[in-house]
Amino acid sequence: MADKDIKKVRRHLTQREALIFERSSPGKPPFALPPLDVPPVDPADALGAQRVREQIEGFPEVSEFEVVRHFTRLSTWNYGVDTGAYLLGSCTMKYNPKVNEVVARVDGIGNAHPYQPEMLSQGCLKIHQLLSELLLEIVGLDAITLQPAAGAHGEMTGLLLVRAYQESKGNPRRKVLIPDSAHGTNPASAAIAGYQAQNLASNRQGTVDLEQLDRLMNEEVAALMLTNPNTLGIFENEIVRIAEIVHSRGGLLYMDGANMNALMGISRPGDFGVDVMHLNLHKTFSTPHGGGGPGAGPVAVKKILEPFLPVPVMVENKDGSLAYDFNRPRSIGRVRAFYGNFGMLVRALAYILANGAEGLRLTTEDAVLNSAYIRKKLEGTYELPYSSPTLHECVFSDKKQAQRGVHTGDIAKRLIDYGFHPYTVSFPLVVSGAMMIEPTESESKQELDELVDALQAIAREAEQEPETVLGAPHTTHLGRLDEVQAARHPVLRWKPPTRE
Amino acid sequence: MYPAQFRYSEEHEWLQVEDNSATVGITDHAQKELGDVVFVELPKVGDKVEAGQACGTVESVKAVSEIYSPVSGEVKEVNTALAETPEWINQDPHGKAWMMKVALSAPAPLDRLMTAEQYEEYLRKESAE
Amino acid sequence: MRYLPKSPEERRQMLAEIGCNAVEQLFAGIPSEVRLGRGLKLEPGQSEPEIIRCFEQWAAENARGFTSFLGAGAYDHFQPVIVDALVSRSEFSTAYTPYQPEISQGTLQAIFEYQTLICQLTGMDVANASLYDGSTALPEAVMMTLRASRRRRVLVGRSVHPEYRQVLSTYLQHQDLKIEEIPFAESGELDRAALPDRLGTDVAAVVVQSPNFFGTVEDAAWVAAQAQAAGAALIVMIAEPVSLGILRPPAEADIVAGEAQSFGVPLSYGGPYVGFLAAREKYLRNLPGRLVGQTTDVRGERGFCLTLATREQHIRREKATSNICTNQALCALMAAIFLSAYGKQGLRQLALQNLSKAHYAGERFQAAGASLRFRGPYFNELVVGGIGKRQGVAERLLEEKIIGGLDLGRFYPELAGDLLFCFTEKASREAIDKLVGISTK
Incomplete structure (x- = not known):
């Protein structure tokens, strides 16, 4: 593996975490409300016994701290704009100001x-x-x-x-x-x-x-x-x-x-x-x-x-x-x-309001500048199917890499190992093997240079050790997911284990 | 690769005619183009199908493809096992993964269908384009 | 401009690398005749303190410090603080749709849990990853039944949220079908006498809401039996799903859909909210919107991914089950956190408090000589007859910093002056007494 080329990211530990339902056990303290200050009403009296449910089958019972830890752990398996460049073309993944x-x-x-x-x-x-x-x-x-x-x-x-x-x-x-x-x-x-x-x-x-x-x-x-x-x-x-x-x-x-x-x-x-x-x-x-x-x-x-x-x-x-x-x-x-x-x-x-006229114009200019920069830096490495001038995004294709059996989806997965969120894969449909990159104005020159290095390194890998790219990502919490199994035998909800 | 006793359509269905009945499926080329098949929707027994008309769909994870009936008639039998094991379409498209049997209401339009040899030539031309 | 991370020197370097002298050259593809050629007419950019001050000023022109008894599709429940703390984690809030499952497992597992929670609450087999809101969930649900049945008539209770019905008409105006309304009875429930006559072999779906717009709990089992005997599907809409903490779920229905704002999503002047849609198994491939499914990764570990995408617009295009692309993932996450925090016992307690407060208020109103407009069973909303017509009541309430009920005349001319009130766990006894006192004086 050419991990020596991966400079932007380091591996770190992620916690495993079960489904919230699997953390449940009866009697754990729920979120507490103030005591009722009016007479309690018996639901069967008020609504009729036939309209009232006994309990919600399978619903979780977990303590507050477990809920906090559960969703915090889940969040660490995600990649957001605040984590790093999010190259999805057509999606405009720019900075979301905190104010x-x-x-x-x-x-x-x-x-x-x-x-x-x-x-x-x-x-x-x-x-x-x-x-x-x-x-x-x-x-x-x-x-x-x-x-x-x-x-x-x-x-x-x-x-x-x-x-x-x-x-x-x-x-x-x-x-x-x-x-x-x-x-x-x-x-x-x-x-x-x-x-x-x-x-x-x-x-x-x-x-x-x-x-x-x-x-x-x-x-x-x-x-x-x-x-x-x-x-x-x-x-x-x-x-x-x-x-x-x-x-x-x-x-x-x-x-x-x-x-x-x-x-x-x-x-x-x-x-x-x-x-x-x-x-x-x-x-x-x-x-x-x-x-x-x-x-x-x-x-x-x-x-x-x-x-x-x-x-x-x-x-x-x-x-x-x-x-x-x-x-x-x-x-x-x-x-x-x-x-x-x-x-x-x-x-x-x-x-x-934060940007004003001047800020919005400069925002547009930087978005186009960033895209043009990436296009220029990568046009020798990846096939550029259309030579017309482009604005905020550019579309390459996997034509060169496909000869080695490496396709746009594989390059995208390998980019994850290099610390980036992939570009848009296989869209627009007019380009076969499309790699659609939209950096937005929010990326610094440093982040863009790291991206260019990463995509060049992956192109070299596609030449020299395509299996590294084909097996990617190697460093994520989970490896490639079996989407075929998910679609053939849909499991869309958790169910309590049946006792044999 | 492509059985000589079958006939083939330009939409990549195969067809085997026996007396007044035809068995229909999709070709090996079609399943390769689709990738891993995850779902099929077939007509119901008793449905009328018409040559050249869509009568069902085959789905992979990221594509949907219509199944066009190469013949006209009434559906006598469908391969219900494909609902549970759509992977057969990838594994054995010309055998276990047959899709439906049709009682012909008109003779199969053999002049519009290809022999195995012609179909292979057709695929070569298609890929060259 | 402060959001842009480049120095002037870096811009110059980048332009030089591209081979441009000036940034204008990058826009050479835009013909000069369609260039703006001037600056936008906007105020200069503002600093963070200025922006906050601006919005504080606008907020001061809104109701602040009022006690409100409004519901009607937007419910003022307490939001446990962990909901906002957790959804503010930017790994959740600044992520895109989880198209790359290896780096989106957080969103995916949370949505899988949300789908499960919705199924458990509604008694349905499958639920999608959410829709825009309750109002748009209605046409999506109706379109499912139209596709499944090829019938062209839909019967909708007049006690379904009026704005939901308006949205339904907008969506379906070019779909060659008839939407007919079923009146409500004296009890506030669907008029039992009116339904059987309207049913027929061309009816795709019957739609009721429960609790309905008046707060009345419908007998979904009865409606289901009628509808299904005629081969029509029953869609039950739920705008106030906290009710499901004690109400038996409408498990007889074919589709249960509605609004999950009650589960920890801020009121925010009407949105963003989160529509839910759940159905029986047979509708699985007919569901609109996104679905998360369980699978395994290359190492055999359990994981999750978007699935059954072939139903959706980006693949099936004009034949898709819906044009919807996004869901309301962050709001669905709020709901999942809210429901996890309350859990099995907590949600029941929450529902019981709502029920008790509303019934206390109902009794106080009646004790003060006012009458409830409808006699049917109610959860946390009720309609008090006629008091909206009394002189000066609304003004006196506002003086006391109380926002009273919604005058139903806005949507039902014949109910003008009847006020719809909502009593959640946040309504204190003291506030209820004050409301009743002023309204009935």
Whole structure:
């Protein structure tokens, strides 16, 4: 093993830890409440004996300290952005500022009830309004809903808006054009809005094929759903022409804003023809990913789509106070209870306030600089399938290493031994054996140099001792997991051992 | 590799016709492309299938592939053992892992199906592309 | 800018390595005609103390120091301090979706435990890794039954959370099906007389909530028998799952879904929360969202990974079971920690306290001459008839720093003036007495 090349990390001990249920035994002290200050009610009397349960079969009984130790041990098996570079392309794993967490928990914000009177919620409403204004300035659009809970939820909302608009023009149309490099959520979201997804192939530069677009864009097509820059990290340099073609046939231009972190302060979707887009606050605007959520997916639109926004929308009363308007007859309806993932809105606002215009622009520049640096340093080592200029992320392929039987997934696993979270594996689908790297602005030059060294060392290993790469990771708490077994014989919950 | 008594479709199903009945499965090439198969969804006995139409799915960990019936007719029997042992599809795609038996409602469209030799040639061409 | 780790000199070095003179060259791929060409119109960046002050000021414009009796889908339970202490560990909070299981076992095992806890609570066989919230869990559950049955009609109790029903309509507006509402009876329960007539061979699912929006506990077994006799699935929604500490789970249902915010997730003005979805085994491959499964690693040790991914959007694309990509992992983790801390005995105690407080309040209201709008059994929420129409009550309560109940007229015009109150373990006897005193004066 070429462990001499591994300079960034050292092995250290991790504790093993059973399932919480296996730590349980009857009578351990539960979390204690204050004594009841009202007469105790017998549930069988109050609810009827047939409605009452005896006990919760299999539920754990563990002491407080065991719970603390249990979840602390579990946490040590994870890798977070705070641990090291998290290269997942398209995921924008940037630093999540700690002050965001503090302000989300402030008394009056963290414990505000969604149905408390509006006059006692003006602070929340101001947060909502200010974030709306700032996001609209950043994307150059006219109106916004903060209700969607995630990117895919935003896509669905955006496409429902497209449909409502097209229906108002007399014909909902049938199809949505989606480039082959798009996120998988795009076609699935289109299906909910009742649209068929039609595939749009990329050209040799990795961008939209204008001729094909011109051919496919007709009166049956409600919208083109574009990710810009696309998942190859390439800006659609014909974006103005693309928007013209779509608009000239009555279509709308939808932008998947997953990669907005490449454009902040440089270029605005509203200025290049986008009619509707979603933002991922958990990507561009630094709210923590949380191991897979919660996120938030606001949808910004041009004026023409405003009447259809989900209820409620923010309005200003005559006295200057803020309120929610629920009476919107042309609205697509409500996409989520209450007002969206408010806690994530708070964090995103804190992030924008911390940066200001100058900070956001520099953030974008550094994100692109970091990606360009990695691309330059590694282009001789790994195959670069598209030579077009890229912004915040770059996509290599495993073509050279595959000749030795080493594939993108293996290189990714080996990167773990070198102390990095892997890049996105096998996506976008237009690149066979894709290695999609997005360093974000948060990585220092030192961390990037260590990453370059690691990927070069792995390329050497792939040449000289491919079995080292194929067997990776070697140093983690657990080795490679048998995903085939998990899928063939699904075990999705713990069950008490049966006594023989 | 590819049994001479079978016929093969461009969607990588194999077919063995005996009198008015056909046995259908997926080819060795198809199982290799998919990787470790973890689940199959087959039609029910009594279902009508149509040549060229999807009638089930085969899943690996990270891919789903439709099964297209190469013939038209009524499903007489399905290989229920595959529900418990989908790995047979990887181990013995042309034998133990047959998928369904169909009572033909029309003669098998042999002109659109390939012999073993033709199928191997077809695979060579496909991989060259 | 303080979040950026590079010195000006390092930037120069990096640009030189790339072969650029200026950072603008890196953006050469963006045509000049679509460049912004000016700075964004935002205030200058703020320091940490300034940001905290800003949010403190906004917080001061919200209700602070009030005693609230609001529930209605968002519940004010005590959050054991270990919940926040543990979810604040950044190995949990700053991790991505566990696509690389070898360095995500913490998240994966915690979700596996969450899935198990949800199954145990609901009496179902399988549970997913969570959904956005209770309101979006409803359309996801309904779509499962539509796929499984190919029927095109859905019957929904009018006592299901009104905002959940609104979200259901939004999601399904282009899916060529009919959503019909079943009225509620005088008891607050689903109208038993109305259901059988509406059932038919085209009904995919019947949806009830229990305890329902009025706090009334439904007879899920009866509804299940009716629905299933007609070949329809029963979906039971649960917005207040603390009730499952003492209520028999709706094990007769086909799908049990709802909102797990009650389990330690802060109110946070309506989100982020965490939707749960559990079902019988036969729906396994029909479940939306992520699933964590048990397996072994190369050394034969037990471990966990995301599984059955072929149901999901990134593989099946437009044919996926849902477009959902994320779950609410961190909120699901909060729920898992909360439920582990309370455990078998603690959750029962918690539920008993909620029940006792609500019934105490119910009796106080009646003793003071007010009447409960519904006669059915209730857990920790109840509706007091008519008092919302009394002059000056809301103002007097606010003067006493009390936020009273939710006026049902907001969602049910015929119930205007009827107030929905919630009494959790946090409602003190003193506060309840004060509330009743002012409201009934």
